[in-house]
Amino acid sequence: MYAAGGVLAVHTERGTSIVPANRVAWTPAGFTHYHRAHGDTDMRIVFLAPSLARLVPDHPAVFLASGLAREVLLALTGPRNYDDAAPGYSRSARARLLRVLVDELREAPEQPLHLPEPRDDRLRAIARKLYGTPGDNATLAELGKAIGASTRTLSRLFRDELGMTFYEWRTQLRIHHALVLLADGHDTIHTAHACGWANPSSFITAFTHIIGTTPGRYRAGRRTGAPASQTPATAGRYEGY
CATH class of the missing domain: 1.10.10.60 (Homeodomain-like)
Structure with a gap:
């Protein structure tokens, strides 16, 4: 889960994690969870196949979002995936993007804003x-x-x-x-x-x-490495494999 704008709260039995726009949240299969959006939130969700999910932690985690990870997440949940008028990604292109995302998450430090329950x-x-x-x-x-x-x-x-x-x-x-x-x-x-x-x-x-x-910078959407002009205004994009 990624909030391209706004902020998400992700709740599991382990507690609550806040996911602002410079973090990415990962929840493995088998963990009961729910999330809540605060403010004008642009939420993006990508599902990973078991073969890729095995490469990332087997517990809920929050990672610092690199510039590349952010752009891949936006690409995987952007217009090319739901707009018939836009040329879509091929299956092989989507697979490559997902592997790049997983590689970025494997290299990213876990930086949870975690509040244990x-x-x-x-x-x-x-x-x-x-x-x-x-x-x-x-x-x-x-x-x-x-x-x-x-x-x-x-x-x-x-x-x-x-x-x-x-x-x-x-x-x-x-x-x-x-x-x-x-x-x-x-x-x-x-x-x-x-x-x-x-x-x-x-x-x-x-x-x-x-x-x-x-x-002040967070509120204005001017996140480090993520200019506000690059943040889409739409909400609720999903992509699953």
């Missing part, structure tokens, strides 16, 4: 609260007091179960929420405050570190 009831209680109010600046001690758990216990659970600290997890949650707000047209200042940052500059620093571009 807690299993422990105490972590789930904290997650439910912060999902609804990501701008809440309560400390872990304050959150623990509300649910009857110590800071030490909760810190251990975050490390052991989710593989990150509470503050790392909350930052990921806030960046997820920020991407949705930006996709819905909110400006940087509103988004920073809604997500719990005291000032926009701190938000810009955190966002740029994780996403690779500033909120």
